[in-house]
Amino acid sequence: YAPMALLEGGTGMGTTSVAGGSPLFQWARAIVRGAQERAKPSDQRLGEFADSRLPGVQSGLFAERPTYPALEQIRLEWWLSKTREWLTVDSPHVRTLLGKESPEALSARLIEGTKLADPAVRRALWEGGLPAVQASTDPLIQYVLAIDADARAVRKEWDDKVKAPTDRASEQLAAARFAAYGDAVYPDATGTLRLTYGRVEGTDVPGQRIGAFTTFAGLWDRATGAEPFNVAPKLLAAKDRIDPNAVMNMAVSSDTIGGSSGSPAVNARGEIIGANFDSTVLTQRNAYGYDRNVNRSVIVTTQAVTTALRDVYGMDHLVAELGVPAPRKARR
Structure with missing residues (x-):
């Protein structure tokens, strides 16, 4: 759980747990992974880069949004420090994240050097695809490229050992519930808009x-x-x-x-x-x-x-x- 939550997100803590929710880091990851994933058929990509979801990714990347370097550095520094604390300095994940640098020095270097606050830079990298990403000298892009294989491996292990068995068990549970209750119980957590009700009570x-x-x-x-x-x-x-x-x-x-x-x-x-x-x-x-x-x-x-x-x-x-x-x- 800890490596997945800290390196990849999406386990209940949400993706904002990665890099302390830094928009600059999230943009860098979207650019890097988008370039890698779009080279594949849609049904073989990470879910967030399927054809149906690419317009949403692009709109988020191309939008004008203010960033605050001091806050961005704090977010990255906190994330790197906590990852080292929770996974320990002996973790290979931590070695990949930090190398020989400290959380303070690494976060300062990445935020001071990146140009990703400029939406025009983000657009150019996205539209340039994998060649543009690999040729980029932006330190945050290069950092995400360096750590991405490790994060992907953590995600695959989670999917194989946790998500897949849980999904199968959930399907069995859903089938049992339907056999017992039929359509008297509404489907839940389907991603569709719905209204629920209740009382204000302790x-x-x-x-x-x-x-x-x-x-x-x-x-x-x-x-x-x-x-x-x-x-x-x-x-x-x-x-x-x-x-x-x-x-x-x-x-x-x-x-x-x-x-x-x-x-x-x-x-x-x-x-x-x-x-x-x-x-x-x-x-x-x-x-x-x-x-x-x-x-x-x-x-x-x-x-x-x-x-x-x-x-x-x-x-x-x-x-x-x-x-x-x-x-x-x-x-x-």
Whole structure:
């Protein structure tokens, strides 16, 4: 799991775990792999480079998007440091990633030298194909070329030993569920747009009762000034302006799965009341079956968003645009 998550992503941590989510690195990998994969028939490529998905890859590569070199360097440095920490310095994967360099020096060299922040450079490399990629002197392109075979090997091992057996077991489970329930149970996690429903309610887990709501008062109560309860300084500075009873998050008994983050939560009146962003730990079993008794999605409320925009960041113009009434003078 660790090599796959750190070198390739896509195991539940998401591809943003690779290179700390650096857009520059993701562009470099898309350019390198796109050049390699497009030389193959569509059905023999990595799934993300099939003909049907290439327009999406291209639009992401060619789009104007700001990058911040200092942040990019931090992301790469964090990723390289954590990969070395978790896989250890003796791992061949780490030797491939770092060679004789330190995470700090390598990340600085790559970010300072790359030209991939320029969409015209990315377009030229993409349209130039494999010859252009192999001839490129861009350090980030050359780095991805150097580590790509190792990352691909990790991905193949994962696919062969984990994904393939899991997929076969999932097919058997789906067949058994259909034999037992027929079309009375809807297909899940098919990648299609769907609507799910549930109640705002707490839940019982072994030895603990989890309430339906968390408030800003609960946030202050847990704040210790140290990880993982180190509240952002700007939020902490606004404590006296924030209603302690304002609801931050709520638990909902909806049927969700990984990939549902960002989905709007809508009440019976059609009003948006929040956005799904997490789930309780027992909800992980939802990949195989929905259990109404324990399944809880975690929703950040619109009240929390309004509170942050208005009382923490002072973005009254955006709050007004969202249709929220102006705050009373006493709150300012």
